[in-house]
Amino acid sequence: MTTMDGVMEQETPASEKRGGKIKWVGGVAAVVALAAIAISFYNTSGPRRGEFGPTGEARGEDVFRPGNANALKTVEGGTREKIKTSAFVTDVNATARVAAPSEIAVPFAVQKVGDVMLRKFAFRGEDGNLSPSLVAVNELDVVDFSFTAADRDYAIRFPDFGVYRSVKRGETAVFQFQAYPYGEYAFECVEGCGKGDAGKLVVNR
Numbered sequence: 001m002t003t004m005d006g007v008m009e010q011e012t013p014a015s016e017k018r019g020g021k022i023k024w025v026g027g028v029a030a031v032v033a034l035a036a037i038a039i040s041f042y043n044t045s046g047p048r049r050g051e052f053g054p055t056g057e058a059r060g061e062d063v064f065r066p067g068n069a070n071a072l073k074t075v076e077g078g079t080r081e082k083i084k085t086s087a088f089v090t091d092v093n094a095t096a097r098v099a100a101p102s103e104i105a106v107p108f109a110v111q112k113v114g115d116v117m118l119r120k121f122a123f124r125g126e127d128g129n130l131s132p133s134l135v136a137v138n139e140l141d142v143v144d145f146s147f148t149a150a151d152r153d154y155a156i157r158f159p160d161f162g163v164y165r166s167v168k169r170g171e172t173a174v175f176q177f178q179a180y181p182y183g184e185y186a187f188e189c190v191e192g193c194g195k196g197d198a199g200k201l202v203v204n205r
Helices: 014-045 093-100
Strands: 109-113 116-126 128-133 136-139 140-148 153-159 161-167 171-177 185-192 198-204
Touching: 116 136, 116 153, 136 153, 140 161, 161 171
Parallel strands: 116 140, 136 198
Antiparallel strands: 109 116, 116 128, 140 171, 153 161, 153 185, 185 198
């Protein structure tokens, strides 16, 4: 074919045009098929046990601890139970510090972030123990821990929230998670402490 400038331009053969179109249509069909498979898998498998709904309750049933009458729905390996420990949420001011029982952690900073409260706590591993051993917050609070390993390597785990942090001696690690849903949770010292050493996180409703 000749262009307006008089230059001969080779026309793309019809077979090549058809081939390119087939490849393009085939690619789109593959994407649509993959999307259909993914949707089908989600609809047939449903939410995974332990996922939390908007009301604060876990979907599905807690089939992991059938013998525990206090158990609340949570993830496999979780510790969530009905609140048995009376603990109120402390603030950073002097009145709250005096009023709070000594075993309850007092945050070193509290601030409002959007619609939730951010509460910052200092944790310490020393002489094979974790301190403090009891933390109380409100549901939906964002909890921020600064964990210092004073004399050896330590590791701490919050199984219900998928948190595991290992800290080398003399170092400090910072981690956060949102306290949700309500309940009483156990956290564990899995390295550097005595066997079974653990504390409690109370999430008030």
